Amino acid sequence: KNEVEQSPQxxxxxxxxxxxxxxxxxxxxxxxxxxQQHPGGGIVSLFMLSSGKKKHGRLIATxxxxxxxxxxxxxxxxxxxxxVYICAVGPGTASKLTFGTGTRLQxxx
Amino acid sequence: xxxxxxxxxxxxxxxxxxxTFRCDPISEHNRLYWYRQTLGQGPEFLTYFQNEAQLEKSRxxxxxxxxxxxxxxxxxLEIQRTEQxxxxxxxxxxxxxxxxxxxxxxxxxxxxx
Numbered sequence: 001k002n003e004v005e006q007s008p009q010x011x012x013x014x015x016x017x018x019x020x021x022x023x024x025x026x027x028x029x030x031x032x033x034x035x036q037q038h039p040g041g042g043i044v045s046l047f048m049l050s051s052g053k054k055k056h057g058r059l060i061a062t063x064x065x066x067x068x069x070x071x072x073x074x075x076x077x078x079x080x081x082x083x084v085y086i087c088a089v090g091p092g093t094a095s096k097l098t099f100g101t102g103t104r105l106q107x108x109x
Numbered sequence: 110x111x112x113x114x115x116x117x118x119x120x121x122x123x124x125x126x127x128x129t130f131r132c133d134p135i136s137e138h139n140r141l142y143w144y145r146q147t148l149g150q151g152p153e154f155l156t157y158f159q160n161e162a163q164l165e166k167s168r169x170x171x172x173x174x175x176x177x178x179x180x181x182x183x184x185x186l187e188i189q190r191t192e193q194x195x196x197x198x199x200x201x202x203x204x205x206x207x208x209x210x211x212x213x214x215x216x217x218x219x220x221x222x
Contacts, residue, residue: 004151033211041146041198043213086151096142096165097211099151 003027006087006100013107019074021103023087026068033097034061034072035086043086046072077107113214115201121220122191129187130217134203141184142211143176144200145169152200158184191221 005024013019023032034046047054047061049070054061058077063070074081084104088097114133122128134141139160144152155174156166160181170176173191178184188195198218202211 035213041200041216041218043152043200043202043216045210045212048210088151096154096157097144097152098154099144101149101151 002100003098004087004089004100006085006103008103009101010104011106013077013105015078015107015109017077017107019077019081019105019107021072021085021087021105023070023072023100024068025070025087025089025098027089027098029089031090032063032070033088033090034070035088037084037086037102039083046085074105079107079109082106113201113203113212115199115214115217117217118215119218119220121222123222124191124193126191127187127189128191128219129185130199130201130219131183131185132201132203132214133183134201135212136182138203138205138212139181140204140206140209140211141178142202142204143184143186144202146198146200146216147196152198155186155199188219191219193221195219196221 007022031050033048036044049063058075060073084102086102087100116131142157143155146152154167156176158178161178173189176186198216200216201214204211
């Protein structure tokens with residue numbers, strides 16, 4: 001079993017829909033990261049959080065430490081949101097990241 | 110500051126050849142990480158540096174792989190005697206300190222024929 005599990009693996013949505021991507025992890029962590037990867041490979045950090053909730057524009061990330069679960073929400077989705085969204089955790093005091101396999105999101109008109 | 114840069118962006122090589130990749134982190138960042146990502150998978154940790162010291166290496170990093178960060182600034186990752194299984198995206202990231210957000214470069218896509 002992977003230390004970081006994401007669901008769903010693939011997601012297709014219509015423009016305007018509310019989207020939720022889930023991440024569960026099995027190790028103790030110091031922080032959880034949500035990353036976005038566009039075709040071509042570049043990775044952009046969206047959020048780093050260790051408790052509660054963060055919001056940036058149409059993106060919201062939440063984490064429940066007790067349940068070892070995080071969600072990434074996208075409100076009013078748009079085709080430009082189409083990308084792979086990756087959850088990664090930094091366990092304990094180590095700074096290296098352990099990644100999930102990603103959720104491929106496609107938003108259509 | 111232009112962020113983390115990697116060179117080259119793409120490398121095609123024949124099996125058995127040596128390749129070297131370069132990563133230039135954000136200038137004041139003392140931590141530098143190398144990750145490898147194969148198609149359809151999330152990145153996997155390879156190694157990381159604090160300044161010029163290589164503090165941890167993954168068991169994924171076989172004897173054919175070596176990484177350096179000689180002056181605590183840029184880093185190089187060399188793969189000797191490349192194999193087809195080395196084909197992947199090699200990602201570099203940097204951070205200011207332990208526990209801080211990591212900033213990723215665009216990656217170097219290696220194809221071994």
